[in-house]
Amino acid sequence: MASTTVVIPFALPPAELAPELSRNLQAPALAALLSRNSVLKKHAGAEDSRVLPHESWLANAAGAPLAAAVMRGFALEPAQGHWFIVHPVHIQLARNHLVLADTRRLQLAEADARVLFDLAKPFFDELVWGDANTWFMRADSWQGLDTASPDAAMGSNLADWMPAGPTALGFKKLQNEIQMLWHEHPVNEARQQRGLAPVNSFWMWGGGPAQANGSSTPRLAVAASGAAPVPGWLQALATPGAKAAPGESGVIVLPQLIPAAAGNDWGAWLGAIQQLEQEWFAPLLAALQDGSTSELTLVLTHREGWKEIRATKAALRKFWRAQTLKNLTQ
Incomplete structure (x- = not known):
């Protein structure tokens, strides 16, 4: 039974x-x-x-931080380091604040995601592909960063949900670099012509150390x-x-x-x-x-x-x- x-x-x-x-x-x-x-x-x-x-x-x-557990699901097994889940996202303006849109409705094709991923990769210490909407970044110096899941942050004032901690400024700098890199890129111009929201930023969360699969x-x-x-x-x-x-x-x-x-x-x-x-x-x-x-x-x-x-x-x-x-x- x-x-x-x-x-x-x-x-x-x-x-x-x-x-x-x-x-x-x-x-x-x-x-x-x-x-x-x-x-x-x-x-x-x-x-x-x-x-x-x-x-x-x-x-x-x-039995493990979400980043490590999700990476295993994608047949990725990092031996060491501190990893985060990364999503390409659309951030939109709502009245006088920024809002994170529902990542499920991004409709990001793999070919377009690959282009954006390859553009962004040199700016990260290590960036690993999972699927079109799920990437992973290694950031050993960001272990103290307190991050929020996209569903927790969705629809609220994004200022309240941005990563917080001693290395938050480093995250903000990286985010700004990626936003400028993707701004008005042909991938996003083509998306907008098709009536889709541009992929204008990334979101990271679920961080933790690389960890072997638990037996239970x-x-x-x-x-x-x-x-x-x-x-x-x-x-x-x-x-x-x-x-x-x-x-x-x-x-x-x-x-x-x-x-x-x-x-x-x-x-x-x-x-x-x-x-x-x-x-x-x-x-x-x-x-x-x-x-x-x-x-x-x-x-x-x-x-x-x-x-x-x-x-x-x-x-x-x-x-x-x-x-x-x-x-x-x-």
Whole structure:
């Protein structure tokens, strides 16, 4: 029998919106899993964290800094050094401040990414290719730099999310050099002619030392994310051959809610939850009921923390517990 953990980033809506959103949800399977549980734990994220709770949870599960874990997923194994994940990005002006656009919607072709990568590479101590949207940089002297994930920073005043620390000035200088290098480059001119945003900067995060693969890394799968593609860094954490399907053992990440919630599009969030009800929650409930899954753990997150809810076939027999969505509230 399978023991399954399902990680659902942004399944917990903001407290002020949760009652209204819950009233507009028709999700009986999710209600059953939330209400008739054997374990319910609340976890608060670190107050000064600049990554989202599910990103921190995944790094802990991987047993290594995210940069090292993601590099392994791309079959890269640095022997030494301090590495960061790097994304080519679009930064836009919103009223009187800068905003980082959703990296999932950049639509950067590999050929164009290769051109920008090759232009930028001489400016880095070491820059390594992962895929069109995921590169890696070595910066041993930047170990104390506190960086934010792109999803944590997305849509907010970018000044609040820029790398901080004693070497932040060095990052800013490098970023300015790359921005000037890519400004009005033919790749970006062609993108704009096609109605696409220019790739005008880079973003780095997930830094840590090169680290060997831990022996206790769980089997992990990442489900497809509807209209928004799964970021390469997240897909790289998946175990080769692992299937993202109800009833499978190990950890399954469902990233479908991230774009809507990070962009504060709660109508789209409701639609995505309804789709998860049909494609995931109902089959997961059925797997518990027929015994093919022995234990199901839901890891439901929001910006400040997460809830861990565990269900079993025996817990589902707690008929005296009303099946409601109240555990979606914070």
